[in-house]
Amino acid sequence: MAINLNQPIKPDIKQLTKYLEQVNDSGWYTNFGPLHQKLTSRLEEYLGVKNLLLVSNGTLALQVAYKTLNVTDALTTPFSFVATASSLIWQGIETSFSDIDEKSYNLCPSKAADVLALHSEVNTVVATHVYGNPCDVIAFDELSKQHNIKIIYDAAHAFGIKVNGESVLNFGDASVLSFHATKIFHTVEGGAVVFKDKVNFDKAKEMINFGINHDQVILNVGINAKLNEYQAAVGLVNLDGMDNVLEHRSNLFHAYCKGLAEVVEIPYWHRQANVNGAYMPIKLKDNHQRERVRRVLNSANIQCRQYFSPSLDQIFVDSYSYSTENSHMISEGILCLPLHTYMTLEEVFVVIENVKKGVK
Numbered sequence: 574m575a576i577n578l579n580q581p582i583k584p585d586i587k588q589l590t591k592y593l594e595q596v597n598d599s600g601w602y603t604n605f606g607p608l609h610q611k612l613t614s615r616l617e618e619y620l621g622v623k624n625l626l627l628v629s630n631g632t633l634a635l636q637v638a639y640k641t642l643n644v645t646d647a648l649t650t651p652f653s654f655v656a657t658a659s660s661l662i663w664q665g666i667e668t669s670f671s672d673i674d675e676k677s678y679n680l681c682p683s684k685a686a687d688v689l690a691l692h693s694e695v696n697t698v699v700a701t702h703v704y705g706n707p708c709d710v711i712a713f714d715e716l717s718k719q720h721n722i723k724i725i726y727d728a729a730h731a732f733g734i735k736v737n738g739e740s741v742l743n744f745g746d747a748s749v750l751s752f753h754a755t756k757i758f759h760t761v762e763g764g765a766v767v768f769k770d771k772v773n774f775d776k777a778k779e780m781i782n783f784g785i786n787h788d789q790v791i792l793n794v795g796i797n798a799k800l801n802e803y804q805a806a807v808g809l810v811n812l813d814g815m816d817n818v819l820e821h822r823s824n825l826f827h828a829y830c831k832g833l834a835e836v837v838e839i840p841y842w843h844r845q846a847n848v849n850g851a852y853m854p855i856k857l858k859d860n861h862q863r864e865r866v867r868r869v870l871n872s873a874n875i876q877c878r879q880y881f882s883p884s885l886d887q888i889f890v891d892s893y894s895y896s897t898e899n900s901h902m903i904s905e906g907i908l909c910l911p912l913h914t915y916m917t918l919e920e921v922f923v924v925i926e927n928v929k930k931g932v933k
């Protein structure tokens with residue numbers, strides 16, 4: 574039997590049908606309809622946040638956050654999914670990369686500070702909570718004050734993560750979520766921005782509906798980035814099961830860590846944060862060892878993926894890159910193992926045995 578890297582949550586069809594019938598009854602299919610409103614308030618409550626704006630996908634959520642906060646020159650991480658950086662470049666924002674911390678694999682605040690001292694035009698830092706592991710949010714708060722810059726977090730992996738009991742989404746000026754089918758919680762395609770300030774939330778809400786305001790007046794350039802009622806219905810159904818999903822996936826994550834701690838390197842997790850089991854990253858010594866592990870896994874019908882490789886500064890060579898050697902080193906050895914909602918503990922043990930075989 575194959576062990577898949579990932580398997581999207583399958584929304585309960587009966588529950589989903591009930592919601593879709595409501596949509597037909599109301600005749601309201603998109604544009605901030607009743608299900609959209611319901612999902613917004615349920616997510617705000619579930620995650621412990623305010624000013625959550627649903628958006629049609631995570632990439633547009635990033636772009637809307639950049640536009641709302643007037644990002645013109647950004648410093649970002651080279652170790653993330655490609656959309657973190659490509660969304661900046663797509664929008665014509667000056668983009669620079671600085672290095673990650675070699676233990677957490679997150680953007681390093683002190684290295685970012687060095688770059689800010691050299692490159693004073695930067696007005697925003699865009700950092701990813703890689704694999705859901707929170708960045709050093711306190712250090713970035715400091716950095717934001719010292720240099721008078723904004724902080725935007727790509728929190729696409731960080732659904733349900735808290736730091737000292739506080740949602741990680743409440744740090745920085747805005748945090749962006751992705752609700753793509755492959756993510757831990759999904760609406761098929763979808764995403765959200767959580768803004769610190771209500772004024773920015775209001776501005777962004779107009780922006781994602783062509784810039785049309787509540788009086789039907791157009792004052793700003795906008796785009797269409799609305800989440801529709803069918804997507805909201807999937808979200809409402811999936812949200813009912815999220816406590817179980819998070820518990821199950823973190824159990825699998827802990828089982829992996831226990832089985833592999835002595836065998837491979839695993840990123841250091843933030844000490845005051847919970848885990849959500851969004852991903853199971855391991856770092857092998859180098860590309861050779863990774864290739865050996867991949868071959869063993871492949872022949873046992875176990876999927877794996879090089880999240881994240883190559884380092885993004887190697888793709889976007891026209892952007893500025895300040896020493897990114899940790900990112901290069903980590904991306905040469907990184908491998909993500911299967912971890913999803915329908916995976917069993919027994920399957921985790923099978924994967925562990927095969928990783929051990931490959932490492933030898």
Ligand SMILES: *Cc1c(COP(=O)(O)O)cnc(C)c1O
Binds near residue numbers: 631632727751753
């Ligand atoms: C998935 C992901 C995105 C993009 O989200 P979409 O909803 O697929 O557009 C952005 N950043 C990170 C880190 C992601 O993992």
